[in-house]
Amino acid sequence: MSETANSRAAELSHLRSRDFASGDPIPLPLTMASIFHTPGVETGVDQYGRYDNPTWRAVEHVLGHLEDAQCVSFPSGMAAISAVFFALLKSGDRVLLPADGYHATRAMAERFLKPLGITTDTRPTQTFLDGGFEGYQLVFVETPSNPRLDICDISAVAKAAHEQGAILVVDNTTMTPFGQRPLDFGADIVVSADTKAVNGHSDVLFGHVAGRNADIIAGVTDWRAMVGGIPGPFEAWLVHRGLETLEVRFDRMCSSAETIAQRLKEHHAVRGLRFPGLDGDPSHNLARAQMERFGFLISFVLDSENKAEDFINNCHLIEAATSFGGVHTSAERRAKRGDAVSPGFVRLSVGCEPVEELWQAIEASLDNLGA
Ligand SMILES: Cc1ncc(COP(=O)(O)O)c(C=O)c1O
16 A cells, blocks of 8 residues: 555554543543533534434545545445535536446436436446547446446546536445545545445445535535435444555555456356456556555456356355455356346455465365366
């Protein structure tokens, strides 16, 4: 990682101590409270749990430090994405979404934005710039896209979107702020499903919105308080704890993914291998330009649905599970979830296991598939 990313990582665990009074607990206390002591004037203090909570603030402080932005936390990635849409869009607006990103973002727009008179179009990530952005108020990209790992040029999309008066939202779930910082490339808003690598232990759903424009952040914060889609303090506490090890986990996961992708390339059973870190991958050059690391997701195709299921289910170091970014390596045959991919398409999320043991297990499971 770059020097600046390392210095952000080094500071992370000591952010709280800057405001310590003698005797304060070093780890973050969990504040489970819906009401607070508020005699007399109520300004500048916590009053009611739907508006704010000290444990949210702590997690938002850390995320804001990593994003170099203001941050608002949400109970899931979809809650963060929908807060952006519903707080910022109005009837008559047009939105452009990735055709190949997380399916629920498109489904939510189709089911809930369209009836309000907000039009949505879609476009493949790899050719996202083609056609320009005239007539759009909000342009949304997911890069690398889940599950095919295509990439678009964030700076170029931001510039072209801004020329047409649109704002750019980037779903940074697959990279985390340690892998990519879209706001540095001109994006207006980052959304993230912290359910994945940011929390990293597969025990919580969480999300955040980050931005450097105070009006946008105020709008999203107001939406959260009015609608009541707020994170639980305990979930925020767990995510804060996850953040303390994010850099270590992310580093191990990305390094292991680089090793495993190189070896999968040589395996006879594997076709259609995609990993932005591989020389020759269609995403490689852009990945080098805008990502700190190449991520922990790898995708590839096996000969049939049965072979993909057998590979996943018979590998003792792979959990057969949806989602990604956890400490446990996991994989899923994405056609099962309705993604437009072939039946043998596998998305592999590389976890924190020691890489040689992990590779041996993966190789054995591939070898066992037979000819
Ligand atoms: C890229 C991406 N964005 C958003 C989400 C939604 O996150 P959540 O499940 O926390 O609502 C997901 C979930 O898989 C995702 O993969």
